[in-house]
Amino acid sequence: MLDRLHDHGRARRLFRRRILFAALVSLLVVLTLLGRAAWLQIAQHEYYQAKAEKNRTRVVVLPPERGRIFDANGEVVADNVATYQVQITPEHSRDVAAELDLLARVLDLDQRAIEALEERIRVGRRFDPVLVKADLDEVERARVARLKPWLRGTEIVSSLKRVYPYRELMAHVVGYVGRINAEDVKRLDPDAYQGTQYVGKTGIERQYEDRLHGEPGYRVVEVDALGREVKVLETVRPVPGKDIALTIDVGLQGVAAAALGEYSGAVVAEDPRDGAVRALVSRPSFDPNLFVDGISHKDYQRLLTDPDRPLYNRAVTATYPPGSTIKPVMGLAGMQYDLLDPDKPFFAGPYYQIPGNEHRYRDWRKWGHGWVDFKESVYRSVDVYYYDLAYRMGIDRMHEFLTDFGLGRKTGIDLPNEASGLVPSRDWKQRVKQQVWFPGETVIAGIGQGYMLSTILQLADMTSTLALSGVRHAPWLVASFDQPREPRDRLDLEKDDYWDRAREAMRAVVGHKRGTAHKIEAPYPIAGKTGTAQVFSVAQDEEYDAEELERRLHDHALFVGFAPFDDPKLAVAVIAEHGGSGSGTAAPIARKVMDFWFDVTPDADVQPEFSEYGD
Amino acid sequence: MATDRLQSTPLSQRLGGTLQSVFKLDPILLFFVALIAVIGVVAGYSAAEQSDAWVERSVVRLALGFGLMLVVAQIPQRWFFAVAPWLFAMVVLMLVAVWLVGDMGGGARRWLDLGVIRFQPSELMKIAMPMTIAWFLARRPLPPGPLDVTVAMLAVMIPTVLIAGQPDLGSSLLIMASGLFVLFFAGLSWWYIGGFLALAAAAMPVMWFFVMHAYQKERVMTLLDPTSDPLGAGYHTIQSMIAIGSGGIWGKGWLQGTQSHLDFLPEGTTDFILAVYAEEFGLMGLVLLFVLYLAVVWRGLWIAEHAESVEGRLLAASIAMTFMVYVLVNAGMVLGLLPVVGAPLPLLSYGGTALVTIMVGLGMLMSIRTQRSFLGHDR
Numbered sequence: 001m002l003d004r005l006h007d008h009g010r011a012r013r014l015f016r017r018r019i020l021f022a023a024l025v026s027l028l029v030v031l032t033l034l035g036r037a038a039w040l041q042i043a044q045h046e047y048y049q050a051k052a053e054k055n056r057t058r059v060v061v062l063p064p065e066r067g068r069i070f071d072a073n074g075e076v077v078a079d080n081v082a083t084y085q086v087q088i089t090p091e092h093s094r095d096v097a098a099e100l101d102l103l104a105r106v107l108d109l110d111q112r113a114i115e116a117l118e119e120r121i122r123v124g125r126r127f128d129p130v131l132v133k134a135d136l137d138e139v140e141r142a143r144v145a146r147l148k149p150w151l152r153g154t155e156i157v158s159s160l161k162r163v164y165p166y167r168e169l170m171a172h173v174v175g176y177v178g179r180i181n182a183e184d185v186k187r188l189d190p191d192a193y194q195g196t197q198y199v200g201k202t203g204i205e206r207q208y209e210d211r212l213h214g215e216p217g218y219r220v221v222e223v224d225a226l227g228r229e230v231k232v233l234e235t236v237r238p239v240p241g242k243d244i245a246l247t248i249d250v251g252l253q254g255v256a257a258a259a260l261g262e263y264s265g266a267v268v269a270e271d272p273r274d275g276a277v278r279a280l281v282s283r284p285s286f287d288p289n290l291f292v293d294g295i296s297h298k299d300y301q302r303l304l305t306d307p308d309r310p311l312y313n314r315a316v317t318a319t320y321p322p323g324s325t326i327k328p329v330m331g332l333a334g335m336q337y338d339l340l341d342p343d344k345p346f347f348a349g350p351y352y353q354i355p356g357n358e359h360r361y362r363d364w365r366k367w368g369h370g371w372v373d374f375k376e377s378v379y380r381s382v383d384v385y386y387y388d389l390a391y392r393m394g395i396d397r398m399h400e401f402l403t404d405f406g407l408g409r410k411t412g413i414d415l416p417n418e419a420s421g422l423v424p425s426r427d428w429k430q431r432v433k434q435q436v437w438f439p440g441e442t443v444i445a446g447i448g449q450g451y452m453l454s455t456i457l458q459l460a461d462m463t464s465t466l467a468l469s470g471v472r473h474a475p476w477l478v479a480s481f482d483q484p485r486e487p488r489d490r491l492d493l494e495k496d497d498y499w500d501r502a503r504e505a506m507r508a509v510v511g512h513k514r515g516t517a518h519k520i521e522a523p524y525p526i527a528g529k530t531g532t533a534q535v536f537s538v539a540q541d542e543e544y545d546a547e548e549l550e551r552r553l554h555d556h557a558l559f560v561g562f563a564p565f566d567d568p569k570l571a572v573a574v575i576a577e578h579g580g581s582g583s584g585t586a587a588p589i590a591r592k593v594m595d596f597w598f599d600v601t602p603d604a605d606v607q608p609e610f611s612e613y614g615d
Numbered sequence: 616m617a618t619d620r621l622q623s624t625p626l627s628q629r630l631g632g633t634l635q636s637v638f639k640l641d642p643i644l645l646f647f648v649a650l651i652a653v654i655g656v657v658a659g660y661s662a663a664e665q666s667d668a669w670v671e672r673s674v675v676r677l678a679l680g681f682g683l684m685l686v687v688a689q690i691p692q693r694w695f696f697a698v699a700p701w702l703f704a705m706v707v708l709m710l711v712a713v714w715l716v717g718d719m720g721g722g723a724r725r726w727l728d729l730g731v732i733r734f735q736p737s738e739l740m741k742i743a744m745p746m747t748i749a750w751f752l753a754r755r756p757l758p759p760g761p762l763d764v765t766v767a768m769l770a771v772m773i774p775t776v777l778i779a780g781q782p783d784l785g786s787s788l789l790i791m792a793s794g795l796f797v798l799f800f801a802g803l804s805w806w807y808i809g810g811f812l813a814l815a816a817a818a819m820p821v822m823w824f825f826v827m828h829a830y831q832k833e834r835v836m837t838l839l840d841p842t843s844d845p846l847g848a849g850y851h852t853i854q855s856m857i858a859i860g861s862g863g864i865w866g867k868g869w870l871q872g873t874q875s876h877l878d879f880l881p882e883g884t885t886d887f888i889l890a891v892y893a894e895e896f897g898l899m900g901l902v903l904l905f906v907l908y909l910a911v912v913w914r915g916l917w918i919a920e921h922a923e924s925v926e927g928r929l930l931a932a933s934i935a936m937t938f939m940v941y942v943l944v945n946a947g948m949v950l951g952l953l954p955v956v957g958a959p960l961p962l963l964s965y966g967g968t969a970l971v972t973i974m975v976g977l978g979m980l981m982s983i984r985t986q987r988s989f990l991g992h993d994r
Contacts, residue, residue, distance in 0.1 A: 012755075015920075018802065019932060022916055022932065024915070025915055026916075026936070026939045033905060033942075034902060037952075038898055038951065041859060041901075044860050045861065048857050048859070049860070052874055053861075059850060
C-alpha cells in the first residue's frame, strides 16, 4: 500500500514535469509561428508589399473540353454543344438601368428577375460580369446582337453543354454527366476539376471519366489595383479529354429497342468472335439530358417512383431466372460428366418424381413428350428430361459447370454496377441462408428456376460461348483503347463432339418444324433456345387493376440465339418482361435484331405476339 | 451522485460566479475561447466580402458550438470514461465497415451511410482516441510498463492505419497525436519516445513510396518550390504568403486587405482565414491571436495538472496539446512552413464538423475542471 502511494506520488511528479515540458513546447511552437510571421511581415514586408501592389497576377482556369462519345460507325452519341448566355458588366455600361430595361424587353424577363439582377449588380464589383440569362435560343441571340450598339455593357458568351442526341436510346449504355456535387468533390482531384462543371455519373460517362475529362489549362493575367484584367502573361492550353468510340451500333440499338415495343425488358447483342457488344438495350429508359444541368425534383421523383423503373438497367444490373435457356449448357454438363448419352431415348412423362418422394415436378406440357433424345429435349424444351438429369448430376457439379460457363460471376464489361447473378450451391445456401440444400431445389435448378439468377448480358455471353464451341471473350463496349481481342479463355470438354451436339440441338429449336422457335426460321440459319422466367408475386403496394395484375402475373419471355449457324457473327439475348412465352414474344424480337444485322428484309410473319404456350 | 452535489457547492462559492451555480464551466477557458471566436467572426466578415448572411450563419454555428461545449461540460467526467472503450470499439468497427462496404466515392472511402445520416467515423475517433487511451492507462501502474505501452500503441495505431488508408492522412495524424500525447503524459520513458521518433524517421521513406498518394507528395514538393504548381497547392501558398507579408506589422486595417478581397486567396473563410486576418491586422494581430491560443493550451494544461483523477489528467493534457497541433498544422500551412493539408484553424475556420469536435473537446476540459472528484485517485 505504501509502495503504491509512493509510486503514485512519483507518477504525479513525473506528470507535472511532463506538463511543464508540454507548456514549454507549446510556447516554442507559438514563438516559431510568430517568428515566421515576423520574417514575412517585417523582414520580407517590402518584398511582399511590392508583389501585392505591382505584380498582381491572377490565375484563370481554362477547363478542358470533355471527350465526345461515338458509336461504332462514328455517330455522335454524347456531344458538347455550345450554349450562349447574356451577361452584363456594370463598368462597361453607360446606364445599367436602361440596359437592363432593354434586355428585359427582348428577353422576356419579368420584374422579379430584373430586381434580382439589380440587387446582384449593386452588391457585386463593377468589373465582374453578372449573368442575365442562360441557354439563349437563336432568336434571343439575334435580338441581343442586333441591339449591341445600345448595349455597351452586355455581351454574349458561350459555354459547352453535354448533349445526348439519342436521348432514351443510349441512356443505359452512355449514362450521363451531372453537375459536380459535394459527394463527387470528395473523390475528385480538386486541381484537375477546377472550372469543370460536369462529371460522369453513370454508364460509360462514369466508367471512362478519367479519359473523357482531360486536363485543365490556365491563363496567368495581370490585374490592376482594383482587380481588373490588364494583360495576359502566360497561357497554358487545356488538354481536351479523349474521344471514345463504342462497339455499339446505334442502328442496331434502335432496331432492338423498337423490337421490344411496349415490353419492359432488355436486348443484348454481341459479336461472339471478339465480344464486342453491338446493342445493349434496357427498356423503359429515360432521357439523360434531364440530368445534365441538374434534374428537377419533380422529374426525378417521377423517374424514381415509376413502377416500370426506367433508371434500372435491365441488361446488366437486373437479374432474372435464366429458365430453359440454360438447357443446352445442362446437356453439355451431362455429357461432360458422363451422365447423358445424347442418342439414348428417354421417356418423358407428364411429371418427374425424385425416387422415394411423392412430389410431382410437372412438365410444361400437361401430357408429357413421350420418348425423346437429347436433341429433341432441347428443341421441344422437355422439362422432365432436365429434372432427371439435374437430379443425377447434383447441385455442386451443376454449380461447377455453369460457373465455368460464366454464369454467376461478372462478365467484366466496362460498365458500372454490373450484377453477378447467382448459381446456387450447397455451400452458398449454407453460407447465405444457413439452410441445408434440398434435392428438390436441384431438380428445378435444372430448368434454370429456383435460386438461379443471371443478367441478360451473361446470357448473351453464354450464347457466344456456345456459338464458338467454347471460345470465350469478355464483352466490351469501348473500342478506342487497347482492348484484348484475343479470347479470354477456352472451355475444353472431353470431346469436341459435345459442342456440336449442343449447337445442333439449338439449331433444331429454330430449324425443326416442331422446334419451339420454328416460326422465326429465316433465310440464314438461326440457332437458339427459348425460355420463360417465372414471376411469382405481385408487389403488395400496387393498385388493383385486373388487367394490369393479369399482365404482371405473366412469365418473362426469354430467347437466346446466334446466327449464322455455321459461322456465328451475332449472339443475341432477349427478355420481354411479362411477355408470356419465349417462342411467341422473345424469339421474334431476336429475329428482328438479326434481320437488321444481316441485312434481311423483315418478315411480316414474325411480329411478336402474346402467347402463353410453354417452352 | 451525492458526492457530486456536495463538492460542487464549495467550488462555486470559492469562484463566486453566478454562472457556475447554474452551469459547471471554467470561466477562464470560456473567456479565451470566446475572444478567439469573436476574432473569427470579425476576420470572417471581411473574408466573406462583408456578407451579413455569412455572419448570421457563422454566429448561429458558434452559438450552437458553445451550447454543445456547455452541455458536454455538464456531463460528469466518469461518464466519458464509462463509455470510452465502447465508443472506441464501435468506431473501430465502423472504420472497418467503411473500409469494407463504405460509400466508395471513387478514391476516398470516409463516409459511412447509416440511412438517415452519413458521417465520418474518423471525426468521432478524434474524441474517442484520447478518452480510451487515458481510460486504459489510468487503470495500470504508471509510468506504463512495456506490455501496457504495447497495448496502448496497438490501440493508437489500428485506427490510425485504418483512417490513413481511407485515405485521410491529415485526420489519421491528428488522431495518432492525440493518442500518443496521452502516452507521453502517462510518463512514457524517454527511451521509448526516442525509439518511436527514430522509427517514425525510418517510416518516412516507406510512407513516401508506398502510402502517400501522388497529390500528397505533390503538396510536399510544392512546399520546397511553390512556383512549380501555380494551379494547385503552390498557388495557395504563394498567395497566402503575399497576403501575410504585405500586411506588415500593423496590418492594412479591417476590410482593407487587397489580396483576400481580390480573390487572390482561395478558401478565404475556411482553411486560409488566417492569411486574411494577418493581412488586415498584421503581426500585432497575429501576436494577439497566438497568445490567446497559447492561453487556451496553457489553461488546458493547468486544468490537467489540477485534475484529481488520473484519467481526467491524461485526457485534459492530451486535449490541450492536440488543440496546439491543430493550430500548428493550419498556421504552419498558411505561413508556408508545412505542406498544404485541408486542416481548419480552431474556432476561426468556417466549418461545422471540425467545430463540433473542438467544442466537445473543450467541453470535456471544462467538465474535468469543474467536476473534480476527490475519490478519483483511489484506484
